Amino acid sequence: MAQSNWRGGRGRRTKNEINMVPFIDVMLVLLIIFMVSAPLMPTGVVDLPSVGKAKQAPEKVIEVVVGEGEQVSLRIDQQDSGSMKLAELTKRVKAAQDSTAGGPTAAPVIISARKDVRYDAVLKIMDTLQRAGVARVGLTVHTTGG
Known part of the structure; x- marks a missing residue:
């Protein structure tokens, strides 16, 4: 947002600032999208290797x-x-x-x-x-x- 300052008769000077309102609006929209879509995503299944049990110990090691x-x-x-x-x-x-x-x-x-x-x-x-x-x-x- 630009502000103007009047100083005597020297003219108009602008002060530059970052406008945070659009940034906050975008972040809130993204937050809502992720909150709605997260429960709809399928959960990942990890297939871990399993340890099998031998029927009997080997005779010779x-x-x-x-x-x-x-x-x-x-x-x-x-x-x-x-x-x-x-x-x-x-x-x-x-x-x-x-x-x-x-x-x-x-x-x-x-x-x-x-x-x-x-x-x-x-x-x-x-x-x-x-x-x-x-x-x-x-x-x-x-x-x-x-």
């Missing part, structure tokens, strides 16, 4: 344990077999899986690492095992040190 400094050891049925290199690990995991029934019923391989182990080391082991053709590779995390 192969666990790859990643320790400090990317030390890798193999644990088959709770029996440790010492640390080894990655190339040797893939051969021993394949041999352990082949000793059980092959195909989809092969013994699952679980990569187990402490929280302070770099995720890159775990991914490298997982990628190496999958490239070697090891089936059923999963991950687990130790929450305690040791």
